[in-house]
Amino acid sequence: MSSVNTFENVKAVILSAHKSTTSRDKVGFYNSWAENYDQDVAVLDYKAPGLAANTISSHFSSDRAAAVVLDVACGTGLVAKQMQTHGFRQFVGIDGSEAMLRLARESGLYQDLRQSLLGEGLLPVQWDSFDVVVIVGALSVGNVPVKVLRDLCKAAKPGGHVCMTTRSNHDNLEYKAALEREMKQMEVDELWRCVEVTEVEEWERAVSAEEDGYITGVIYIYRKL
Ligand SMILES: C[S@@+](CC[C@H](N)C(=O)[O-])C[C@H]1O[C@@H](n2cnc3c(N)ncnc32)[C@H](O)[C@@H]1O
Numbered sequence: 001m002s003s004v005n006t007f008e009n010v011k012a013v014i015l016s017a018h019k020s021t022t023s024r025d026k027v028g029f030y031n032s033w034a035e036n037y038d039q040d041v042a043v044l045d046y047k048a049p050g051l052a053a054n055t056i057s058s059h060f061s062s063d064r065a066a067a068v069v070l071d072v073a074c075g076t077g078l079v080a081k082q083m084q085t086h087g088f089r090q091f092v093g094i095d096g097s098e099a100m101l102r103l104a105r106e107s108g109l110y111q112d113l114r115q116s117l118l119g120e121g122l123l124p125v126q127w128d129s130f131d132v133v134v135i136v137g138a139l140s141v142g143n144v145p146v147k148v149l150r151d152l153c154k155a156a157k158p159g160g161h162v163c164m165t166t167r168s169n170h171d172n173l174e175y176k177a178a179l180e181r182e183m184k185q186m187e188v189d190e191l192w193r194c195v196e197v198t199e200v201e202e203w204e205r206a207v208s209a210e211e212d213g214y215i216t217g218v219i220y221i222y223r224k225l
Pocket of ligand 1: 024026027048049072073078096135137138144
């Protein structure tokens, strides 16, 4: 068993990821990070999977055990792990990184896992088929492009929930503005309606030279029309 990384080491790992400017590069970075990912994000006090699961749970009133959840950019499976504590049992995961998917497979939480580079081609799922679509920690600059939002909505059943998160720190502000413009446009296009937007002060520990303490983040939950 490897020893736990220090905060300084984890910071260096995350900052090295900033060199990956395309989605393809970023997925390569996640392949190399997969083995240490769970331990390292715990050092960062990464709370997004638990916060997203709480938000979904607080708005979901149907039978959880029967609900089918699409976990997009599922990584090692932290979101499914948290949602399971709220009674959700059926998960399909998608990620671009084979190494992250291997760990998700080992978690035993997913009925199905599919490898796909999001932003290239369509999401490899049937439209109108998921009770919940969730994407955590992946809607940010250099990761999953904003245009994928329309596919997330298409994947949900009418009446289904779509839960998304993003960071509000300085290097992601332009991306976040584009994300929110698209969310609003999709509301104007009558594809979904906004259920709740929650700003979180202590999202995760800051790693850049310009910031210290914690960065802020946001959880969005929409309902497909
Ligand atoms: C920060 S991790 C989040 C994983 C998980 N949702 C969590 O909260 O722990 C980001 C994940 O997104 C995946 N990812 C990033 N950009 C991607 C893309 N364009 N296509 C597919 N997967 C992508 C990475 O492989 C990685 O597993």
